[in-house]
Amino acid sequence: MIRRQFLASFVFTILFALTGFSETQILLIGIKDLHPTQANLGFKEVEKKAKKVAKKQANGELEQYLRMESVPVVLGPGNKKYMIDGHHFLAAAYKQKIEKVYYEVVDDYSNHADQSEFWKKMIDAKRVYLKDKGKPIEPSALPNDITGLTDDPYRTFAAEVRDRGGFNKTDTPFMEFVWADYFRPLVALDFIQSDHRKAIKQARTLARDSKAADLPGYRGPEK
Structure with a gap:
């Protein structure tokens, strides 16, 4: 059985290499270690998602759900992890006392050591929303973690x-x-x-x- 599993794994590895595909690595991270790229949330939306998270918890389906909702991340200066989607899900998970979630790196801008260069790259790629309830803000005004986002x-x-x-x-x-x-x-x-x-x-x-x-x-x- 072990030999058969090894052979199957080896075959898939070869196929991925030949076709140019690679499996995205999904890793665990503390919720507060993910940095937002927006200033606001819709709190009613968070409440709805929190109920869904609670249901998954009650049904013993949380682990699978967290993997399915892995947060897309861009690496920034100092290897900081900036989430470019999933803010409402993350806020809902935090509301349900969940401490860690899964994330996957979709792009690496960590070579931009200068913060201004990094944010220019993020703005050009439309991976940050620099408004607070409709009013323009600077990147420095973004919350440090999910707990700092306010309701819009x-x-x-x-x-x-x-x-x-x-x-x-x-x-x-x-x-x-x-x-x-x-x-x-x-x-x-x-x-x-x-x-x-x-x-x-x-x-x-x-x-x-x-x-x-x-x-x-x-x-x-x-x-």
């Missing part, structure tokens, strides 16, 4: 509009924040809080307007 209710609102057909989900980095900034001057926060249903309806109409045509996931006019 428009981020939650944008996700709700998306889920109700306002726009399509795409792989565009930070797309919900882009939409949040679009809705911010158009739909008043007190309206969202006092008549949520009507606010969503209004935002769906705004999302299908031609003025939003350049935004990621734009669906076009209602038919």
